[in-house]
Amino acid sequence: MAAISKTQAVEDQEKSEPIPLTSFLKYANVFxxxxxxLAYDHKNNGKRRQLLLHWIFVAQMVNLNAVLLSELIYVFLAIASGSNFLEATMNLSFIGFVIVGDLKIWHIWRQRNKLTQVVNELEHLHPQRLDQQVTYNVKDHLSGYRRYSKFYFGMHLVLIWTYNLYWAVYYLVCDFWLGVRKFERMLPYYCWVPWNWKTGHSYNYYLMYVSQNIAGQACLSGQLAADMLMCALVTLLVMHFLRLSGHIEGHVAGVASPKRDLQFLQAVVAYNQRLLNLCQHINEIFGVSLLCNFVSSSFIICFVGFQMTIGGKIDNLVMLVLFLFCAMVQVFMIATYAQRLIDASEQIGQAVYNHDWYNANLRYRKMLVLIVKRAQQPSCLKATMFLSVSLVTVADLLQLSYKFFALLRTMYST
Incomplete structure (x- = not known):
């Protein structure tokens, strides 16, 4: 009984501790x-650890791009010879996924210094004491972000390992266990190599199978980490915008001296400007990643939809449905967080109008007009200069995907 009470006391103590900023970035850092x-500079990173991570990163990227090159050669040869058209179109979906993962990893690696500055700035703004975090509603924001993240990376991990382990499970169940069919060597992804892995030495086949599995997971990790890191930073921005709105609405102007009211307004403007600068930096860091997300998702939805409409084996159709579902989940999750950022930043102008400003002096009231005017241009995520991301973007993406699908279907019919 005493042990149970002690355990309960420890759990209560942990729940009462302030939530650090790293709790929002944990999932992205793991991937x-x-x-x-390392997407940004972490504290207490030893030289040995950095050197080990560096060589792991180099090995992962070499393997990933070697697998990508073999898939590209397969598609090129298939199109040139006019054979294996269906396999080539299926491979195009995988190739698009890998290219996007490659670009995301490379771009975030290039933006490491700027990303470190953003994390440090958010660390300075992050409430440290428990009573402060209650007013910021940190726990609820973290809980919501974790629910979305677990569903997001859980679905993608199921997808990638369904593809990766399908032929291994097929061999174990159908051939090794039931003895139903003779096993034919197959790889998760169609590729070309200058040796015959189907009839050659078995170690060549196993080596390629493991290499493709590692490459698939590396590509997925790069994609998931970039998306979850961006969503974590957006969640923190939304949290600060909502806190700023609540702080403005709770202010009663005209009670204290005009100087105090102007000091309050000055602090509000400075805080809001820091958040706007952070949003601009996040767009600079993740703009290319966002553009890759929406362009690749459009092509993936198109090619996967084409594969599903022409029929095929039931096991292939199940995996294609998973692939299509994950592409849609990615688009909707990013668009949802982008819409939250727009709504939270727009709420600043509404909070300025709603707070008790009637008894303030004329100078104070005139300055409120400028703040409201600035809030009418909400902060938003931008996929470089080409696209502002919101839920409306999803409808545009689906229309574009359908146009590509109709074109591809017409080409196949003729």
Missing amino acids: YLSIGM
């Missing part, structure tokens, strides 16, 4: 570390 990458 980046799995490929040996």
Whole structure:
């Protein structure tokens, strides 16, 4: 009984401790570390650890790009010879996924210094005491972000390992266990290599199978880490925008001296400007990643939809449905967080109008007009200069995907 009480006391103590900023970045860091990458400068990183991660990262990228090259050669040869058209179109979906993962990893690696500055700035803004975190509603924001993240990376891990382990499970169940069919060597992804892995030495086949599995997971880790890191930073921005709105609405102007009211307004403007600068930096860091997400998702939805409409084996159709579902989940999750950022930043102007400003002096009231005018241009995520991301973007993406699908279907019919 005493042990149970002690355990309960420890749990209560942990729940009462302030939530650090790293709790929001934990999932993204785990996936980046799995490929040996540090997206930003971490505290207390030893030289040995950095050197080990560096060589892990180099090995992962060499393997990933070698697999990508073999898939590209397969598609090129298939199109040139006019054979294996269906396999080539299926491979195009995988190739698009890998290219996007490659670009995301490379771009975030290039933006490491700027990303470190953003994390440090958010660390300075992050409430440290428990009573402060209650007013910021940190626990609820973290809980919501974790629910979305677990569903997001859980679905993608199921997808990638369904593809990766399908032929291994097929061999174990159908051939090794039931003895139903004779096993034919197959790889998760169609590729070309200058040796015959189907009838050659078995170690060549096993080596390629493991290499493709590692490459698939590395590509997925790079994609998931970039998306979850961006969503974590957006969640923190939304948290600060909502806190700023609540702080403005709770202010009663005209009670204290005009100087105090102006000091309050000055602090509000400075705080809001820091958040706007952070949003601009996040767009600079993740703009290319966002553009890759939406362009690749459009092509993936198109090619996967084409594969599903022309029929095929039931096992292939199940995996294609998973692939399509994950592409849609990715788009909707990013668009949802982008819409939350727009709504939270727009709420600043509404909070300025709603707070008790009637008894303030004329100078104070005139300055409120400028703040409201600035809030009418909400902060948003931008996929470089080409696209502002919101839920409306999803409808545009689906229309574009359908146009590509109709074109591809027409080409196949003729």
